[in-house]
Amino acid sequence: MMDKILDSRDMNFLLYEFLDTELLINRLRYAGHSREIFNATLESVELVAKKYFANHYSKGDANEPSFDGMNVKQIPETKMAWDAVSDLGIMSAHQDFDEGGMQLPYVICASANAYLSAANASTAGYHFLTIAACNVIRSFANDEQKSLFVPPMMDGRFAGTMALTEPNQGSALADIKTVAYPHDDGSFRIKGQKMFITNGDHSLSDNIVHLVLAKIKDAPAGVNGISLFIVPKIKLKADGSLGEANDVALAGLLHKMGYRNATSTVLNFGEKEGAEGYLIGKPHRGLHYMFQMMNEARIGVGTGAAALAYQGYLHSLAYARERPQGRLPADKSPNSKQVNIIEHADVRRMLLTQKAYAEGAMALCLYATSLMEDERTADTECERQRAAVLLDLLTPVVKSWPSKYGCLSNDLAIQVLGGSGYIREYPLEQLYRDQRLNPIHEGAEGIQGLDLLGRKIPMQNQYGFDIFMQEVRITLQRASLIDELAELFDPIHEALERLDTVTAILTRKVEKEPNSGLANATVYLDMFGRVVMAWIWLRQALVAYHALNKGEAVIDASERDFYQGKLQAARFYIQWELPATVQQSLLLEENNLVCFEMQDGWF
């Protein structure tokens, strides 16, 4: 069976040819690093991914965590994977050297995470959430809180969660009901129930640090009354050692379709005296702090979705190359040899579509991560701001596009295998089930559409959107110099103008009449995503074109094939997937309200 985690040639392409990761070593923060160190890091992560994550991908699905009323039981491989990652230091890879970290660029950390996700997404989630929670504490908590919680979260003694959702509120954070009661010693007592809390309980670490959104008693209604608290499962003594159990109870596990080796929990805070919690930063600013975590988590979801799509693609590709079946239509002889199914046009379509989705999604997410990097370490304030604004704009697309098309990609992977794709004897059906979580968590598809059209486009007088348009036009300008890329240039050029027109029309509508103006925000999100991805593919095609045109002598046959594949995938995306924007723009321009005007009683 196929044992690749990701395609390392392509990861190399994305990091060093599509992106300029090697140039990062010119920045002060990365001065001690080199491409060799980056690659050595990824190679060791790949080994860990194979040895400690891929090894129990299927087993963790068939033997999901269970709760006996006292403890959560898990297969032992999960704990071994947790320890292996902790030992590797990847939990703190991005932190500064003087914090005990490896001071690696985000894009290397994200690539490392992609290997772990591709090998076993649900097991990898334990440390992703811990890193994310730890980052919030590092950014916003006070020194005492940091000194108590950050070191054990960086070395894997403590795990972390984000506890936002409640049973009756879902996507609408304004309506959370969990209350924090001030206590004499300056801490708080938290009471309330949280639901769908990923990794809310498990047996991997000595302690679990919940970041809990709650409203301090008598706080203002809505999102401006939400505060953020550290609520450990086990309280700490002043010296940081473990004390008594906090008043946090696991009410039960939820049983997911996929992602089964991660626990999904219902947690009761404060069933007895109230769970001891420590306010992070200022009262009522909780959502603001949490958004840092959510934005990073959204890019993380996109990257994880890209990784699952990539695994499915590689599996179905390997299968299609080995599985003989049938003959080409023109061959009517029953005595001729069967061809491998990769020879069938429709199988090629399914593989090429997956390639365009999986490699495209990975390119998009690593690009977004490079913006996260630039936001923090680019040389000038202007570059940093530009990157921050562009990333802010693109985040809904980075979260939702890989999730949506990742599902379609894993669907095609099943279809390539046919009946074998549908049975648990092969990994494709599990990838499909795992992937289906991604369009739901960290803000469902519909929320991302509203975020893009309702908030991100209009922000700062469309500054983000203007930057995006400029970036695409710069790429188009470069492509326009190359006659061979005209077939890619024209459709994107036209689609960009369409997007510009539609955006102008819709933003005016949203201002005047938000309900109907935002009614088709999900269609807008998809249209926007198609333009973004066409651009991402054009950028890859440009690199491939230039690599191919260095002359035969410079690159060998397999390298030529690699770049030809990139060009063909770009052609596919731009000729097969981008044109849907034509009809989408017509729907959006007229603001078609067929769905909006549908009445409850008519269903």
Place this chain on the structure above:
Amino acid sequence: MMDKILDSRDMNFLLYEFLDTELLINRLRYAGHSREIFNATLESVELVAKKYFANHYSKGDANEPSFDGMNVKQIPETKMAWDAVSDLGIMSAHQDFDEGGMQLPYVICASANAYLSAANASTAGYHFLTIAACNVIRSFANDEQKSLFVPPMMDGRFAGTMALTEPNQGSALADIKTVAYPHDDGSFRIKGQKMFITNGDHSLSDNIVHLVLAKIKDAPAGVNGISLFIVPKIKLKADGSLGEANDVALAGLLHKMGYRNATSTVLNFGEKEGAEGYLIGKPHRGLHYMFQMMNEARIGVGTGAAALAYQGYLHSLAYARERPQGRLPADKSPNSKQVNIIEHADVRRMLLTQKAYAEGAMALCLYATSLMEDERTADTECERQRAAVLLDLLTPVVKSWPSKYGCLSNDLAIQVLGGSGYIREYPLEQLYRDQRLNPIHEGAEGIQGLDLLGRKIPMQNQYGFDIFMQEVRITLQRASLIDELAELFDPIHEALERLDTVTAILTRKVEKEPNSGLANATVYLDMFGRVVMAWIWLRQALVAYHALNKGEAVIDASERDFYQGKLQAARFYIQWELPATVQQSLLLEENNLVCFEMQDGWF
């Protein structure tokens, strides 16, 4: 929780308003029947579906059949469901009175099956396959074979299977390796392995009758060397009573993503002396006979897919009506009451899309079943032939459209529920897993595309396609008389012309160069399907329009709502889904070969 199986008001609409089912009683075969009898039949099936099928939908998934090396163990509810259906007489509902049947029209039987599928598709499959196998024996076997096997298959003592697929051949039946050795007594000894045989072993019936495709020793290569055999699990004595076990062994169960309460088996025929088998009809004509079964099974798959989509739609609709969350965009006050999520535009989009897919798929499948009826019982030979040819043309669409869009529909049902849609505490994720089988079995999507463009379109000088065009034009003609339906008329009119042009171009290409001409057959299948479905929705819209325009006095408010819903779903389908044919036709007209020209080495 929602406990509807299907929407009986809509089923009524489809049977008696969209189709003319009541007029069937004017045909001699149905002279003794009435609408009341039809409805009473469906009501009793609905009760059985609720009591004996819906009751273990989740349990059968969580406790799938297991094999201990000797017997297949199943939850007892499966056997109770099997018996309940046998007792009801639905297994033989279509058969003539003098065969012991109920002599009911196909469309009533198909509706009955839809109720069972919607309640529990995998349990329902046991009797669907039995009926299908029994029909082949009735049509093509000799009298002795019929007298031995038909009665016990009609009353549920014997079950049936279709054993086509082998481990190394999949969709390419020409390459099956199972051999039938002639035996002195006129029977055959079958040797070979079959895989993915649904319900190939179980403990519901006294015997299992396998219809096995095999090649008689020294038969011609390819599909013209395939014969069809009856191979019972337990051999029969001359009087029809059970004799010794045949040489048919269950090698193992396959473990599916969904449809788990149906067994999927690997069967070894003839590991010892050879499995005793009885030739059906003439040697080497097996595939011809099997095609009757496959064509019926394909319509059955479509109907089952429609039923699963329908269940998901009804569940998510009920949830959306009850679940409060968030506020409309224009309402910025955190103190206002939360709205039920059906108020959110994007949720309405997801519900309306499901309505268009689920109700549309059901309408398509019942329409196809009415053609099956007309093929057999229409008054004139001309009508019968016309129906046969049209059904033949449409079968790939009837199989694949509900399967493909059923998956998308169940995907949306999950999305409406968000996190709750993803957990096994709700039925949506199971419906999604169950549905995913449908684009695979009975001829995968790609096979249906090749069948449509490569065989069905060109057959009899495009006679089928011409009839289809005529039918759509007749409906358009009727719609053109109604000004209010102009918004539906124009897009279909244009799409039909596009389809005509594309079809002419492609059929010429296929003739000249089959490999590249058929390369985009799956895109053609989807384009064709969209036109078919737009027509199906226009026909529903016409009925709804006329019902609404009888005047207020005639229909009450809930009836008005029902018809308004039909009109709105038609608008949705025609304005949101049909326009994709514009870009599809451009791809097809230029015969875009980006996928076809992709090279193995470029992946």
